Amino acid sequence: xxxxxxxxxxxxxxxxxxxxxxxxxxxxxxxxxxxxxxxxxxxxxxxxxxxxxxxxxxxxxxxxxxxxxxxxxxxxxxxxxxxxxxxxxxxxxxxxxxxxxxxxxxxxxxxxxxxxxxxxxxxxxxxxxxxxxxxxxxxxxxxxxxxxxxxxxxxxxxxxxxxxxxxxxxxxxxxxxxxxxxxxxxxxxxxxxxxxxxxxxxxxxxxxxxxxxxxxxxxxxxxxxxxxxxxxxxxxxxxxxxxxxxxxxxxxxxx
Amino acid sequence: xxxxxxxxxxxxxxxxxxxxxxxxxxxxxxxxxxxxxxxxxxxxxxxxxxxxxxxxxxxxxxxxxxxxxxxxxxxxxxxxxxxxxxxxxxxxxxxxxxxxxxxxxxxxxxxxxxxxxxxxxxxxxxxxxxxxxxxxxxxxxxxxxxxxxxxxxxxxxxxxxxxxxxxxxxxxxxxxxxxxxxxxxxxxxxxxxxxxxxxxxxxxxxxxxxxxxxxxxxxxxxxxxxxxxxxxxxxxxxxxxxxxxxxxxxxxxxxx
Numbered sequence: 001x002x003x004x005x006x007x008x009x010x011x012x013x014x015x016x017x018x019x020x021x022x023x024x025x026x027x028x029x030x031x032x033x034x035x036x037x038x039x040x041x042x043x044x045x046x047x048x049x050x051x052x053x054x055x056x057x058x059x060x061x062x063x064x065x066x067x068x069x070x071x072x073x074x075x076x077x078x079x080x081x082x083x084x085x086x087x088x089x090x091x092x093x094x095x096x097x098x099x100x101x102x103x104x105x106x107x108x109x110x111x112x113x114x115x116x117x118x119x120x121x122x123x124x125x126x127x128x129x130x131x132x133x134x135x136x137x138x139x140x141x142x143x144x145x146x147x148x149x150x151x152x153x154x155x156x157x158x159x160x161x162x163x164x165x166x167x168x169x170x171x172x173x174x175x176x177x178x179x180x181x182x183x184x185x186x187x188x189x190x191x192x193x194x195x196x197x198x199x200x201x202x203x204x205x206x207x208x209x210x211x212x213x214x215x216x217x218x219x220x221x222x223x224x225x226x227x228x229x230x231x232x233x234x235x236x237x238x239x240x241x242x243x244x245x246x247x248x249x250x251x252x253x254x255x
Numbered sequence: 256x257x258x259x260x261x262x263x264x265x266x267x268x269x270x271x272x273x274x275x276x277x278x279x280x281x282x283x284x285x286x287x288x289x290x291x292x293x294x295x296x297x298x299x300x301x302x303x304x305x306x307x308x309x310x311x312x313x314x315x316x317x318x319x320x321x322x323x324x325x326x327x328x329x330x331x332x333x334x335x336x337x338x339x340x341x342x343x344x345x346x347x348x349x350x351x352x353x354x355x356x357x358x359x360x361x362x363x364x365x366x367x368x369x370x371x372x373x374x375x376x377x378x379x380x381x382x383x384x385x386x387x388x389x390x391x392x393x394x395x396x397x398x399x400x401x402x403x404x405x406x407x408x409x410x411x412x413x414x415x416x417x418x419x420x421x422x423x424x425x426x427x428x429x430x431x432x433x434x435x436x437x438x439x440x441x442x443x444x445x446x447x448x449x450x451x452x453x454x455x456x457x458x459x460x461x462x463x464x465x466x467x468x469x470x471x472x473x474x475x476x477x478x479x480x481x482x483x484x485x486x487x488x489x490x491x492x493x494x495x496x497x498x499x500x501x502x503x504x505x506x507x508x509x510x511x
Contacts, residue, residue: 010312010315089296089299093294097285098286099286099313254263
């Protein structure tokens with residue numbers, strides 16, 4: 001059974017406070033990343049690409065940049081950063097000596113991971129607006145959706161954290177799962193350029209595919225029924241991984 | 256210890272803390288305990304003061320109250336000057352004091368300490384002992400585990416000696432010493448003459464390395480006999496300590 005009360009916010013707040021204490025360095029990536037990618041890929045490489053399905057290349061990759069940033073920030077927060085708090089800093093041990101339950105510690109970590117993804121998406125939005133690569137007001141939806149997508153990647157990350165023997169072993173999911181997703185989820189070229197079986201594989205097993213497709217619909221303000229399928233896929237996977245992460249973590253920590 | 260703290264599930268039997276069952280009242284019990292773990296798990300991302308505030312939040316203590324209590328506890332543990340210093344910049348003794356302050360943030364009814372002075376220099380240990388005694392004087396109940404028997408002798412009203420998970424003896428330190436070691440210890444160099452004299456007297460002795468130990472309530476008589484057969488510096492008389500009790504009960508073999 002999962003035991004979660006309002007005390008989960010005290011765990012979330014701890015991470016929020018730590019984030020604010022070093023806000024300067026934390027705020028660099030969401031401003032710098034989209035600028036670098038848009039200049040190098042969008043306007044550099046992109047001059048050789050007239051349009052993708054009738055969409056100018058920088059406009060095509062803009063929603064992918066947001067998706068990738070959400071994935072990276074939530075996933076890495078709940079893998080390397082959570083692992084450091086759990087294993088090296090013993091922060092979880094300190095918290096579970098109080099009335100906060102272990103379930104709340106893990107849930108708080110994942111809610112924070114999602115929040116971090118949302119903060120990054122929020123900070124990227126004005127940069128993308130400045131480049132004129134997203135449409136308003138539909139693009140405001142990037143922000144709430146970043147929270148949902150963030151929860152998904154936080155949950156997946158926390159599952160790996162729960163089973164990893166050491167911090168080095170977290171490199172396996174980072175390189176074998178996250179990096180391929182970064183490239184093959186309809187991010188920098190459309191999915192339908194890939195062979196049919198790989199397309200199906202991407203739709204079935206690469207969560208970023210669904211995140212990119214929804215974000216692209218949002219920034220282009222062009223929604224389709226396929227987005228509903230993606231949304232349902234994300235919702236189901238999110239619940240699954242959040243629950244699994246809590247179970248695996250409990251098994252790891254209460255031995 | 257972890258079962259008392261409701262952190263690990265109990266392995267068997269019944270366990271009640273503050274009259275509540277550990278299986279069903281974990282949050283209530285944890286809310287009324289203070290825990291000083293053996294390992295430093297202060298939050299390195301924050302200053303001393305904010306460590307206390309953030310910990311107070313886990314107990315659901317309102318902010319105003321937490322701020323006031325944090326200041327009081329920093330003063331009590333003599334850490335006011337380190338209020339805004341990050342944990343990494345604190346010495347070992349300061350970290351231990353801050354952990355004790357943190358354990359007191361919820362005004363616990365029971366304070367559990369696991370090796371509270373491990374690895375500290377004498378000054379730092381004495382300061383911690385002084386603070387723990389003042390907590391005792393204020394009516395707080397402390398449960399502590401320690402391998403330092405001088406610490407146990409100083410701090411405990413009642414103590415339990417355990418070995419391999421079994422309780423060997425329990426009682427007040429002074430009673431245990433009287434009962435299991437006698438009032439004094441006469442130590443003498445391990446020479447054939449000394450052994451012969453002790454055997455002749457019918458006095459029992461323990462062998463401790465290259466010394467013999469006689470636990471006795473009449474140290475002067477024993478010492479006088481030994482002076483006749485030994486070098487004068489080879490004989491020492493001292494009061495028995497808890498360490499003697501511990502070693503007699505658990506043996507001298509290294510436990511690893």
